[in-house]
Amino acid sequence: MAKLKTTFICQSCGYQSANWLGKCPSCSSWNSFQEEIIQDIKSKQTGTNDASKPKALAEINANEVDRIKLLDSELNRTLGGGIVPGAITLIGGEPGIGKSTLLLQLALSLENKKVLYVSGEESEYQIKLRAERFEKYLSDCFIHSSTNLEIIIEEIKNIHPAIVIIDSIQTIVSQQVESTIGSVSQIRYCASQLIEIGKSLQIPIFIIGHINKEGLLAGPKVLEHMVDSVLQFEGERNTNYRILRTLKNRFGSTSELGIYEMTSSGLVGIQSPSKILISRRDEDLSGVAVGVSLQGNRPLLVEVQSLVSRTAYGTPQRNATGFDQKRLSMLIAVLEKRLKLKLGFSDIFLNITGGIRVDDPSLDLAVCASLLSSFQEKSISKNKCFIGEVGLGGEIRPSTRVSKRISEAKNMGFSEVFISKHSDLSENKNNRTTIKLSKLNDLVNLYSIDKISSDIKSNN
Numbered sequence: 417m418a419k420l421k422t423t424f425i426c427q428s429c430g431y432q433s434a435n436w437l438g439k440c441p442s443c444s445s446w447n448s449f450q451e452e453i454i455q456d457i458k459s460k461q462t463g464t465n466d467a468s469k470p471k472a473l474a475e476i477n478a479n480e481v482d483r484i485k486l487l488d489s490e491l492n493r494t495l496g497g498g499i500v501p502g503a504i505t506l507i508g509g510e511p512g513i514g515k516s517t518l519l520l521q522l523a524l525s526l527e528n529k530k531v532l533y534v535s536g537e538e539s540e541y542q543i544k545l546r547a548e549r550f551e552k553y554l555s556d557c558f559i560h561s562s563t564n565l566e567i568i569i570e571e572i573k574n575i576h577p578a579i580v581i582i583d584s585i586q587t588i589v590s591q592q593v594e595s596t597i598g599s600v601s602q603i604r605y606c607a608s609q610l611i612e613i614g615k616s617l618q619i620p621i622f623i624i625g626h627i628n629k630e631g632l633l634a635g636p637k638v639l640e641h642m643v644d645s646v647l648q649f650e651g652e653r654n655t656n657y658r659i660l661r662t663l664k665n666r667f668g669s670t671s672e673l674g675i676y677e678m679t680s681s682g683l684v685g686i687q688s689p690s691k692i693l694i695s696r697r698d699e700d701l702s703g704v705a706v707g708v709s710l711q712g713n714r715p716l717l718v719e720v721q722s723l724v725s726r727t728a729y730g731t732p733q734r735n736a737t738g739f740d741q742k743r744l745s746m747l748i749a750v751l752e753k754r755l756k757l758k759l760g761f762s763d764i765f766l767n768i769t770g771g772i773r774v775d776d777p778s779l780d781l782a783v784c785a786s787l788l789s790s791f792q793e794k795s796i797s798k799n800k801c802f803i804g805e806v807g808l809g810g811e812i813r814p815s816t817r818v819s820k821r822i823s824e825a826k827n828m829g830f831s832e833v834f835i836s837k838h839s840d841l842s843e844n845k846n847n848r849t850t851i852k853l854s855k856l857n858d859l860v861n862l863y864s865i866d867k868i869s870s871d872i873k874s875n876n
């Protein structure tokens with residue numbers, strides 16, 4: 417028997433060390449090192465990776481037009497317009513969030529295409545039961561309940577499907593690697609072999625990977641570097657909405673977002689996501705303001721909620737959910753300096769509703785309006801929407817593609833849209849609904865107490 421070589425590998429980032437270490441020098445996690453047995457796979461593995469990388473790029477250019485279009489328009493969009501032949505996509509998400517449902521649905525909705533669905537998680541019978549909930553059965557879908565990498569690769573060669581789905585990478589084991597199931601070495605080796613077969617046969621492969629509590633893919637981060645695209649499937653367990661976010665995409669934009677609703681017959685793409693992101697409130701609440709964010713090409717109405725309350729003791733808390741904490745601190749500083757607002761003794765909590773995360777400076781104005789509203793305990797009437805970036809001087813800067821944002825706001829029934837004075841409205845002919853502001857003071861002037869109370873009256 418060949419002499420076994422062992423090494424210590426960080427289970428969260430894949431860093432290797434000859435000795436056990438308490439703290440990983442690469443990703444700083446504690447107690448993450450585990451001894452794993454490696455045979456000569458390391459050299460073999462890097463060799464295959466190096467060989468497939470430059471080849472893949474050449475193939476991308478040649479086949480750019482031959483994407484496989486999906487019926488699922490949300491998935492199409494997040495992938496950048498369909499599946500590229502030979503593309504390896506990693507779909508991450510917490511266990512139970514619906515990754516298997518999403519991909520089984522994809523497998524069954526492809527017309528006249530052979531799909532191989534490999535499951536190490538469920539039996540063929542369980543998958544059949546799940547598939548029966550969906551209405552569409554267009555494809556030739558082969559279910560293979562297996563965890564053995566070598567057998568799976570053999571079946572891919574035999575069947576030569578149009579798409580392969582692996583559910584999940586953490587359950588696949590290779591006999592070439594002596595490490596335990598789900599370890600870094602196993603995951604990395606199995607993924608590299610799957611990537612190799614996918615690239616050489618030009619078969620797109622979807623790999624499901626579970627995410628641990630810290631939001632990292634359980635196992636190595638290196639997996640994210642190996643694949644072409646990384647999609648993250650997220651959502652709160654107690655709601656029916658799910659978000660598919662592009663974290664990496666060699667074949668398209670990473671700012672795209674797909675939104676689904678989990679129904680009894682599977683996941684349904686939501687055509688008008690703004691509707692679900694705006695909470696249905698009956699009474700006027702202070703601290704609520706609506707803004708328009710742009711996700712990829714799609715305008716999305718986003719509700720910002722904030723709570724400004726006097727600090728009971730100690731240092732005031734500043735807490736943002738779904739919004740950048742540093743950006744919030746900056747906006748608070750601007751409000752303090754330019755509007756002489758005394759926020760220094762207040763706890764401030766800010767939340768973007770619907771469980772989404774937004775990195776769009778155009779939301780600044782809505783955030784400021786929401787903070788002001790909570791501070792003054794005056795609600796903003798439901799017909800108002802805010803679009804604009806706020807600068808350090810308190811000036812309101814124009815947003816990109818403002819016309820697109822305004823029309824989404826109008827479609828959703830907002831009759832007063834606050835924008836920067838300098839916005840480019842050339843595309844927007846009917847701009848009677850817009851109110852132009854040049855600095856934050858204009859917003860405060862508009863929001864004098866009288867103005868707001870009359871708004872509330874007119875609503876009742």
Ligand SMILES: [Zn+2]
Nearest residue numbers: 426429440443
């Ligand atoms: Zn590490």
